[in-house]
Amino acid sequence: MTVMTPYRSPVSAGRDGFAQLLHAEWTKFRTVRGWIIGLVAGLVVMAGLGLFTAAGAQSSCQAQGGPSRSGAACMQPFALGSAGEPVTDSFYFVHQPLTGDGSITVAITSMTGLLPPANAQLGTVGPAGTGDTRPGLYPWAKAGIIIKSSLAEGSAYAAMMVAADHGVRMQWNYTGDTAGLPGAVGPANPRWLRLTRSGDVLTGYDSADGTHWTEVGTVTLSGLPSAVQVGLFAASPQYTKKGQAFAGTSTIGLGPTQVTAVFDHVSGGGGAWSGGYIGADNGPGYGHYHQTGGQLTVTGSGDIAPIPEGHGGPVDSAITVNEFLVGTFAGLIAFGVVAALFITAEYRRSLIRVTFAASPRRGRVLAAKAVVVAAVSFVAGAAGAAVAVLAATAIAHGRGYYIFPVSGAAEAKAIIGTGLFAAVAAALALAVGAIVRRGAAAVAIIVVAIAVPIFLAISSAVPLAAGDWLLRVTPAAGIALQQVYTQYRQVTSVIYSPLSGYYPLSAWAGFLVMCGWAAVALGVAAYLLRRRDA
Amino acid sequence: MTEAVAPGALNVWGAWAGLPDALHAEWTKLRTLASTWWLLLAAAALTVVVGAAVAAAYRCSGGPVACEPAATGADPAKISLTGVYLGQVIVALLAVLAVGGEYATGMIRLTLAATPRRLTVLAAKTITVAGWALVAGLVAVAGSVLAGRLILPGRGLSAANGYVVVSLGNGPDLRAFVGSVLYLALIALLALGVTTAVRDSGAAIGLVLGLLYLFPIVAAVIPDQDLARHLQQIAPMSAGLDVQATVGVSSLPLTPWQGLGVAALWALGALLLGALVLRFRDA
Numbered sequence: 001m002t003v004m005t006p007y008r009s010p011v012s013a014g015r016d017g018f019a020q021l022l023h024a025e026w027t028k029f030r031t032v033r034g035w036i037i038g039l040v041a042g043l044v045v046m047a048g049l050g051l052f053t054a055a056g057a058q059s060s061c062q063a064q065g066g067p068s069r070s071g072a073a074c075m076q077p078f079a080l081g082s083a084g085e086p087v088t089d090s091f092y093f094v095h096q097p098l099t100g101d102g103s104i105t106v107a108i109t110s111m112t113g114l115l116p117p118a119n120a121q122l123g124t125v126g127p128a129g130t131g132d133t134r135p136g137l138y139p140w141a142k143a144g145i146i147i148k149s150s151l152a153e154g155s156a157y158a159a160m161m162v163a164a165d166h167g168v169r170m171q172w173n174y175t176g177d178t179a180g181l182p183g184a185v186g187p188a189n190p191r192w193l194r195l196t197r198s199g200d201v202l203t204g205y206d207s208a209d210g211t212h213w214t215e216v217g218t219v220t221l222s223g224l225p226s227a228v229q230v231g232l233f234a235a236s237p238q239y240t241k242k243g244q245a246f247a248g249t250s251t252i253g254l255g256p257t258q259v260t261a262v263f264d265h266v267s268g269g270g271g272a273w274s275g276g277y278i279g280a281d282n283g284p285g286y287g288h289y290h291q292t293g294g295q296l297t298v299t300g301s302g303d304i305a306p307i308p309e310g311h312g313g314p315v316d317s318a319i320t321v322n323e324f325l326v327g328t329f330a331g332l333i334a335f336g337v338v339a340a341l342f343i344t345a346e347y348r349r350s351l352i353r354v355t356f357a358a359s360p361r362r363g364r365v366l367a368a369k370a371v372v373v374a375a376v377s378f379v380a381g382a383a384g385a386a387v388a389v390l391a392a393t394a395i396a397h398g399r400g401y402y403i404f405p406v407s408g409a410a411e412a413k414a415i416i417g418t419g420l421f422a423a424v425a426a427a428l429a430l431a432v433g434a435i436v437r438r439g440a441a442a443v444a445i446i447v448v449a450i451a452v453p454i455f456l457a458i459s460s461a462v463p464l465a466a467g468d469w470l471l472r473v474t475p476a477a478g479i480a481l482q483q484v485y486t487q488y489r490q491v492t493s494v495i496y497s498p499l500s501g502y503y504p505l506s507a508w509a510g511f512l513v514m515c516g517w518a519a520v521a522l523g524v525a526a527y528l529l530r531r532r533d534a
Numbered sequence: 535m536t537e538a539v540a541p542g543a544l545n546v547w548g549a550w551a552g553l554p555d556a557l558h559a560e561w562t563k564l565r566t567l568a569s570t571w572w573l574l575l576a577a578a579a580l581t582v583v584v585g586a587a588v589a590a591a592y593r594c595s596g597g598p599v600a601c602e603p604a605a606t607g608a609d610p611a612k613i614s615l616t617g618v619y620l621g622q623v624i625v626a627l628l629a630v631l632a633v634g635g636e637y638a639t640g641m642i643r644l645t646l647a648a649t650p651r652r653l654t655v656l657a658a659k660t661i662t663v664a665g666w667a668l669v670a671g672l673v674a675v676a677g678s679v680l681a682g683r684l685i686l687p688g689r690g691l692s693a694a695n696g697y698v699v700v701s702l703g704n705g706p707d708l709r710a711f712v713g714s715v716l717y718l719a720l721i722a723l724l725a726l727g728v729t730t731a732v733r734d735s736g737a738a739i740g741l742v743l744g745l746l747y748l749f750p751i752v753a754a755v756i757p758d759q760d761l762a763r764h765l766q767q768i769a770p771m772s773a774g775l776d777v778q779a780t781v782g783v784s785s786l787p788l789t790p791w792q793g794l795g796v797a798a799l800w801a802l803g804a805l806l807l808g809a810l811v812l813r814f815r816d817a
């Protein structure tokens with residue numbers, strides 16, 4: 001009697017973990033020439049449009065009788081803050097020197113001002129304080145006390161102030177802003193302000209009665225010299241009106257405004273006061289003061305604030321990093337096509353049956369596919385963005401153009417952010433492909449969901465508010481990851497619109513909205529994969 | 535006795551002679567697909583809903599002076615027709631599927647076996663898809679006009695404020711409506727040509743939509759205004775939709791009909807490319 005041993009394949013059983021699945025999906029992806037071409041095409045268009053923007057920028061000017069110039073040479077001069085950012089630093093300053101540590105305390109008892117007439121048109125308004133004006137305060141008219149490292153424009157400072165409609169603020173080095181006591185100022189409602197210096201640490205306090213003080217903030221101005229200027233200031237920005245146009249809102253500067261503040265109980269700084277206008281080089285300054293005993297009345301116009309990107313005026317022609325990233329949109333379509341086809345092609349060729357026969361756990365197949373397309377899209381998106389930002393910046397600098405300054409960290413954030421945007425978009429496209437199973441329909445849905453909202457918001461085809469909502473609730477919210485410039489609430493003369501590179505959500509909120517869409521779509525796709533026959 | 539035709543000679547008349555039959559075949563294929571009619575409905579609904587939503591979102595604030603046409607620059611016809619930005623996606627999708635579907639299923643070989651003159655097939659597809667797009671466009675635009683007419687006067691764009699209430703009786707408005715319908719048909723032809731050249735639905739729709747939306751975004755973002763204007767002149771969507779403008783026509787990069795002509799050139803170019811690929815490459 002012979003014993004029959006059952007046949008056993010000499011091939012040892014393979015492992016079927018997630019790593020093997022990932023390897024299988026990666027092999028499928030990299031061996032399809034069209035997908036690699038699509039991926040590279042997306043990267044090249046992203047990078048190419050950035051370089052095109054940098055190399056194609058043209059602005060030239062010619063002074064009377066002078067040589068023709070181009071780029072940054074054409075720009076009006078503007079001051080730079082301590083971090084190299086463009087700033088407005090023009091105000092009326094009543095000051096005296098302060099050496100070493102010290103403190104200044106005042107009580108502001110009144111703020112009044114002048115505005116251009118309500119029906120003002122561009123070009124009809126004279127300097128503040130002359131001609132046809134009406135009483136009123138600009139919402140961000142400011143008056144208060146300041147310690148400033150020198151009288152030079154753009155020098156470091158910290159200040160305690162009352163803003164007409166925004167209560168007590170502590171502001172420092174142009175971009176810093178902390179709120180103190182709310183409410184408007186008046187004789188019955190004075191605002192006491194105190195600023196103390198100890199080394200390079202400045203601390204601001206406010207009080208409603210001069211006895212109970214609250215600390216508003218502490219800032220360190222590193223490198224503050226021993227001898228600084230301390231004093232009172234008044235500043236009121238340009239009057240701007242937002243244009244009503246449907247397609248593209250704009251701001252129109254309608255002339256200067258002014259503010260007059262009464263400072264009582266001025267103590268600290270025993271020397272004599274002297275008044276002067278800071279930043280008069282950049283336009284006609286306006287202001288004056290007079291002193292009666294311990295009471296000073298200071299009138300001034302101007303502003304101490306950052307110049308945000310998208311602001312008109314001297315930095316209007318600055319090139320921005322957002323402009324270099326314009327190709328993201330094309331890259332996303334390319335990655336979306338590849339990601340959607342990564343699954344719909346399997347259905348078209350019936351490869352999906354082999355895939356599911358080899359790996360019956362369908363949810364894991366979807367997960368492996370999502371990881372592969374997200375990873376390759378991240379790499380391609382980040383690489384495209386890196387070339388677009390870094391190389392284009394170098395080219396534009398080389399051609400003598402001024403690029404609105406952005407920190408290296410913000411640049412890195414935008415590059416990584418673009419990669420994440422591409423990765424989640426690809427995962428979403430894959431999920432949609434798994435749901436609808438047809439390449440063309442999946443791509444059309446992805447373009448409508450991600451690219452069309454961006455188009456509508458940027459091209460002003462819909463009202464500004466509607467465009468903002470599109471960038472909050474649709475998967476296009478992920479574009480907030482490309483935000484590189486800061487919105488300053490204390491500067492209202494700029495329209496913070498998607499066209500200027502300001503998105504309605506913060507980077508992380510936008511990313512989460514997009515991830516939410518991708519998660520829901522992947523969940524539905526996983527459910528349908530299990531429930532439907534392949 | 536029929537005239538003898540030398541083998542291999544280009545017989546133009548022969549190609550046209552087969553057209554009615556090819557047309558009938560293409561029409562049957564298009565008509566009997568459920569998706570054709572769903573997409574027609576979707577194109578019209580999407581266009582009308584988006585146009586109505588944008589019209590309803592319009593608000594003119596700041597008193598009667600701020601609502602004057604000179605202050606807002608608002609173009610009632612163009613606002614009513616905003617939905618075309620989205621409706622064109624569906625129109626392009628149908629055109630893509632009309633060709634891409636045949637390549638996906640292998641049907642194209644049967645089609646070419648039945649009608650070996652390939653350009654005749656393309657001509658028949660062009661005519662049927664264009665006809666479908668004209669109908670879809672007509673329904674979409676008529677609905678949008680009606681919605682605009684009903685909604686916009688209540689949003690400050692009223693005759694009392696000095697605006698034209700959109701109407702077919704008004705010359706520029708009529709041009710905007712007819713032009714928008716023609717524009718949708720041209721986009722369908724552009725998509726048809728691109729898909730015939732690319733042969734894959736997914737890649738083709740990505741290409742077409744990229745082509746449509748990329749130019750206006752780049753033109754809006756780049757700092758150089760002259761370059762932006764040139765881009766708007768050559769872009770199929772920016773130029774083509776110039777035909778919708780009824781306000782500020784003189785400041786457009788192109789005149790309305792010139793703009794539509796640019797879109798037509800794109801469609802023609804894509805069809806030529808498609809014809810070349812179809813004629814000289816194995817299916």
